Amino acid sequence: MTAAISPSAEGGAPAAGSKASGGWLRRFLAIDTRESFIALAQTARGQLLITLTGILAVAPHFGVWAAVLAVVAAMTAAALPNLRGPILFAATWVTAFIGTALGENDTLDNILTVMQQERAVDLSPALLATGFLLLLIMAAGGILYWVRRVPQSVLARRPLVTLLTLEALLGGLAALDFMQGLPRVMLWTAIFVLTPYLWFLPYAIVDVRSHGGSTPLMQLAVLRPFWSPTYLPFGKGAAFLRKHLAQTPGELAITQLKAVKLLFWANVLFAMKDGLSWIFETQMQIPQVTQALDAFLGGQPYPLLAGWAALILSTAKFSLKVAGWAHLFIGIARLAGYRLPRGSWRPLESRTLMDYFNRFHYYFKELLVDFFFIPTFFKVFRSHPRLRMFFATFMAAGVGNAIWHFTRDIQLVATLGAAGALASYTSYAFYCIVLATGVGLSQVRASMSIRPSPTPIGRLYSFFFVWSFVVCMHVFSDESRNHTLGERLSFLASLFGVS
Numbered sequence: 001m002t003a004a005i006s007p008s009a010e011g012g013a014p015a016a017g018s019k020a021s022g023g024w025l026r027r028f029l030a031i032d033t034r035e036s037f038i039a040l041a042q043t044a045r046g047q048l049l050i051t052l053t054g055i056l057a058v059a060p061h062f063g064v065w066a067a068v069l070a071v072v073a074a075m076t077a078a079a080l081p082n083l084r085g086p087i088l089f090a091a092t093w094v095t096a097f098i099g100t101a102l103g104e105n106d107t108l109d110n111i112l113t114v115m116q117q118e119r120a121v122d123l124s125p126a127l128l129a130t131g132f133l134l135l136l137i138m139a140a141g142g143i144l145y146w147v148r149r150v151p152q153s154v155l156a157r158r159p160l161v162t163l164l165t166l167e168a169l170l171g172g173l174a175a176l177d178f179m180q181g182l183p184r185v186m187l188w189t190a191i192f193v194l195t196p197y198l199w200f201l202p203y204a205i206v207d208v209r210s211h212g213g214s215t216p217l218m219q220l221a222v223l224r225p226f227w228s229p230t231y232l233p234f235g236k237g238a239a240f241l242r243k244h245l246a247q248t249p250g251e252l253a254i255t256q257l258k259a260v261k262l263l264f265w266a267n268v269l270f271a272m273k274d275g276l277s278w279i280f281e282t283q284m285q286i287p288q289v290t291q292a293l294d295a296f297l298g299g300q301p302y303p304l305l306a307g308w309a310a311l312i313l314s315t316a317k318f319s320l321k322v323a324g325w326a327h328l329f330i331g332i333a334r335l336a337g338y339r340l341p342r343g344s345w346r347p348l349e350s351r352t353l354m355d356y357f358n359r360f361h362y363y364f365k366e367l368l369v370d371f372f373f374i375p376t377f378f379k380v381f382r383s384h385p386r387l388r389m390f391f392a393t394f395m396a397a398g399v400g401n402a403i404w405h406f407t408r409d410i411q412l413v414a415t416l417g418a419a420g421a422l423a424s425y426t427s428y429a430f431y432c433i434v435l436a437t438g439v440g441l442s443q444v445r446a447s448m449s450i451r452p453s454p455t456p457i458g459r460l461y462s463f464f465f466v467w468s469f470v471v472c473m474h475v476f477s478d479e480s481r482n483h484t485l486g487e488r489l490s491f492l493a494s495l496f497g498v499s
Contacts, residue, residue, distance in 0.1 A: 029264075032257035041253035050256050051075050054335055057263035061270070061328055063104070069095060070226050074336035078252055081337075088221035088336070093137065095226040100129045105229065107192050110411040114188045117414075118181050128185070132193040140201065140223060144208050144216045151209045159202040160371050164403070167191060167198065171413055188414050195410050196231050199367060200224050203237025214238035227332035231408045234329040234363050235340050236370075246337045259334030262342070266327035273320040280313050289314045289478050296491050297483075307495050315467075315474045319347065322361055351452045351462040353469065354442035357397060357435075364404075365396075372400035389447055390440040398436025402429050412481070424481040427488050431476035438469060 031037040040046040051071055059067035073091030077084045099105050103126070111125040147156040155162045173179060174187035200223050207213040219238050228234040235241055246252040280286040287295070292302050292310045301307065326343020333340050343362050350356035358365055377392035405428060412421040452462045475492045476485070483491075493499075 029261055032254045032261065037257060038250060038253045041257055042249050046253075047075060047079065050260060050335070053260055054263060054332070057260075057267055058328065058332065060267070061325075066095065066099070066104070070332050071335060073226060074332050075256075078246075078256065078335065078337035085215065085218045085221055088225065089217055091226040092221055092223065095229065096133060096224065097130055099229065100133055101126050105196075106411070107196075110192045110414070111185070111189050113411065114185050114414050118185055123182075123185070128189045129193060132189050136193055136197065137220065140197070140204075140220060141216060143201070144204060144219055147205050147208045148216075156205060156209045159205040160199075163194075163198055163201060164407070167194060167407065167410070170194075171410070171418070174414070175418065191410060191414075195407055197224050198407055199231060199371075199404065200233050200237070202371060203233060203239070207237055207239040210239070214242060225333070227336070228329050230325075230329070231404075232364055233367060234326065234343060235333050235338060236363065236366060241333075241338050241340075244339045246339055251339070252337050255334050255337055255339045258339075259331045262327045262334065263331035266324045266331060269320045269324035269327065273317050273324065276313060276317055276320070280309070286310055286313055289475070290480050290482065293483050293487065293491050296494055297487055301494060304495060304497070307491075311471055311474060311495070314478060315471045318474070318478075319360070323347075326361070326363070348463070348467075350466050351459070352442045352446065353435075353438045353466060354393075354446055356466050356470065357439045367404070368396035368400040372396040386444050386447065390444050393440040393443045394436040396436075397439045398432045401435070402432040426485045427476045427483070428479070430485050431473055434473060434476075 041050060054071035054075070055067050058071055061067075062070060069091060073087055077087040077091075080087065100107055103109070107129050108125045111128055115123070115125065143155065146153065150156065170187055170191050174184050174191070179187065204219040204223060208216070208219060213219075222235070222238050222241060224230075224233075225235065246255045281288070286309045287302055287306060289310050292307050295301055296307075302310070323344035330340050330343050341362055345359045345362065347356060347360040350359050373392045373396035376395040377388060381388035381391060402425075406421075406425060409421075409425075412424060416424060452458055472492060475488050
């Protein structure tokens with residue numbers, strides 16, 4: 001499952017002055033290939049222009065204070081490489097503490113929901129969240145120190161399994177009947193604070209365990225870094241970042257110019273998403289998928305054309321949202337001097353399902369490959385190469401995909417109970433199974449050197465095959481929990497005229 005993304009197109013530094021290819025717009029925007037712009041980016045005036053441009057591009061999505069902090073910290077870390085670790089550490093954890101205290105993430109809402117269930121508890125959710133966040137820093141530092149001292153421990157060798165087991169134990173303990181009031185609130189607070197870091201810590205542990213890994217300070221500095229305030233490691237861990245760090249002033253200038261382009265493109269994608277909503281939903285009254293589903297279940301379905309339009313529109317908006325946020329996060333990381341691949345790379349050009357999986361959400365694919373595909377591939381079915389490839393792909397695109405999304409929505413276990421949360425998850429689990437099967441078969445076909453036809457007709461067929469699959473499967477992956485698997489299957493069948 002190697003990425004179908006070329007390094008030069010995805011953040012590598014082409015030779016200064018290389019000729020830009022493509023149409024006039026691409027040539028006009030090729031600022032990272034022009035000697036004059038590269039020279040300007042290395043001056044104080046150029047750095048100021050890049051900083052102001054970055055803030056203007058990021059502020060509509062992060063908010064003003066967070067955008068200023070993120071962009072200024074990234075630019076300062078790039079300008080002062082000897083202080084890179086302390087600057088990134090400060091920016092990452094200041095962002096985490098302020099964002100948590102101000103309720104700019106879902107942690108406070110989740111804690112408040114549990115506190116409302118336990119009516120006897122009267123504490124400040126912000127105080128609880130920030131207190132446990134401080135404990136998390138100390139615990140993470142202790143874990144990294146332990147791994148360095150005892151590299152053969154279970155935690156060091158199986159970091160993700162250990163952390164998932166810990167979260168499951170905390171959740172199981174919180175579900176016990178005698179856990180009421182403050183103890184239950186405290187347990188769920190620990191879970192809510194830990195979960196956003198669940199997929200970052202394994203990268204840090206693996207790097208610390210290896211020879212020549214980054215210092216604990218640097219590991220903590222990029223533990224859910226300020227440019228990636230999500231549950232997904234955009235930029236992976238310190239080892240990946242170290243590998244992609246710009247080494248010369250020229251490389252840094254080109255990387256930061258590429259960042260400006262990527263931030264600009266992120267805003268274009270967000271504008272396109274808003275434009276689609278305004279044109280088709282507001283003006284043309286195309287329903288949302290959930291509305292179309294409700295109408296179908298209520299016995300008053302929309303016309304087939306409107307149902308398909310709703311599904312295609314929702315798929316397009318979701319794709320633009322994923323690409324927009326990915327470009328925004330990677331753009332900020334590039335300002336800090338990291339020559340990172342894009343988070344999404346021309347998914348419309350996907351020729352196979354495997355190609356789509358590589359292109360659409362690069363860092364999510366990388367996480368699944370690192371923690372599910374590779375461990376499985378090197379352990380099972382060694383004498384059956386095709387089955388080995390299929391099963392490892394299935395574990396990544398299916399099992400890993402399902403686990404990541406379930407842990408991201410862990411608050412549902414607190415509100416619905418484990419059984420209710422799993423029941424609400426059946427549609428997405430079905431989506432993971434079908435997606436994993438399709439991607440696995442595509443991977444096996446590629447290993448057998450079966451390639452799509454390069455002819456125009458073949459390219460058109462590949463496009464319709466891949467995106468028909470993606471659109472149809474969006475019925476099950478729209479992330480809503482209000483409809484059962486059977487209801488979604490019936491709705492999809494109705495779009496094909498099957499009642």
